[in-house]
Amino acid sequence: MLQIGIIGGAGYTAGELIRLLLNHPETNIDFVYSTSNAGNKLYKVHQDLIGSTEISFSNEINSEVDVLFLCLGHGNSTAFLKSNSFSENTKIIDLSNDFRLIADKNLDGKEFVYGLPELQKETIKSAKHIANPGCFATALQLAILPLAANGLLKNDVHINAVTGATGAGTSLSATTHFTWRDNNFSHYKAFNHQHLGEIHQSVNQLQSNFNSEINFMPNRGNFSRGIFATTYTKFDGSIEEATQMYKEYYKDAAFTFVSDAKVHMKQVVNTNKCIIGLEKHGNKLLITSTIDNLLKGASGAAIQNLNLMFGFEETLGLNLKANYF
DSSP states (O other): OEEEEEESOSSHHHHHHHHHHHTOTTEEEEEEEOTTTTTSBHHHHSGGGTTTOOOBOBSOOOTTOSEEEEOOOTTHHHHHHHHOOOOTTOEEEEOSSTTSSGGGOEETTEEEEEOOHHHHHHHHHTOSEEEOOOHHHHHHHHHHHHHHHTTOOOSOEEEEEEEOGGGGOSSOOTTTSHHHHTTOOEEOSTTOOTTHHHHHHHHHHHOTTOOSOEEEEEEEOSSSSOEEEEEEEEOOSOHHHHHHHHHHHTTTOSSEEEESSOOOGGGTTTSSOEEEEEEEETTEEEEEEEEOTTIIIIIHHHHHHHHHHTTOOTTTTOOOOOOOO
C-alpha cells in the first residue's frame, strides 16, 4: 500500500485527488498538509467526503511518504521543495506549472518529466518526478499530437476553447462570482495563455520543423467543470485518412478515444476521458476535443501517472462514469 502525502489540500484539484485516492486500492493517504485548515476534518472543506473519511488536515509533513502530490498555486511548488526535504525514494507529482517547460524541469537535482501519457508513457514509467500537464494544454495537445507525430502540422493552427468556472480555482475574483458567470460568456488571455508554452514544446518534440502559429482563444463558460475545444488547420488528406491516423495514434491510449459521432462535453464530465471528433471542411480538418478539467486535466491525470510510475494497471481507480443526465 503506497503512503501518500498531499501538499495544499483545500482546492478543487486537491479535492478531486483526495476522492480518487480514497477509492484507489493501492493507496493510503498519510497526510494532507494545509496550514490554514490544520486540525479540521477534510469533510469540513470537501463537504461531500462526510462519511467517507475521518482524516484531518495537518500542519506536519512525513518526509518518508512514497508519493508526494503538490496541489499548490503556480510558482509555489518550487519554493516548497526548496524549503522541505523528502526521502530519495519519494516520488513527486506536481500539479502546478512550475516544472512543465524544459527550462524549468530541474530543481536541485530533481528532474521532472512532462506527464502526458499519450505523448511519453514509457518515460513516465521510469520517472521519479512528474510535471502534470495543464488542463487546456491536455485537451489541445490531444487534438493535434497525431498530426505532429506524422509531420502534418504545416500551417497555422486555430483553436477556440471554453472552460468551466472551476478552472479558475477556489479564490474569488471579479470573473468567478456566480452573478458574473451565470448566463454569461467571455474570452481571456487571447493568444497568450500560459499553456501555449507546453503545447509548443510537445508539438516540437514530435515535429521539430513546426514553425507556424498556434492561435488560441480561451473562453470562460457559465458551467462548473469541463473543457470543450474546437481546433482546425489545413489538411490535404481525406476524413477517412485522418480518422485512421488518429485511431492508430491512440490505439493504446487508456482514456483517449476517437468518436465517429458528434462529440459533446457531457460525455466526459466526471471522467478521466478525452473524446475526440473529426470533420473535414474543404481543405480544413476540424478536431473537437473535450475533457473534464479537474480530472483528465488535473487530478485524474495525476493518478494515471501514479499508476504508470508504480506498474499498476493504467486505469486503476479511474473507472469513473459521467453524470450523463
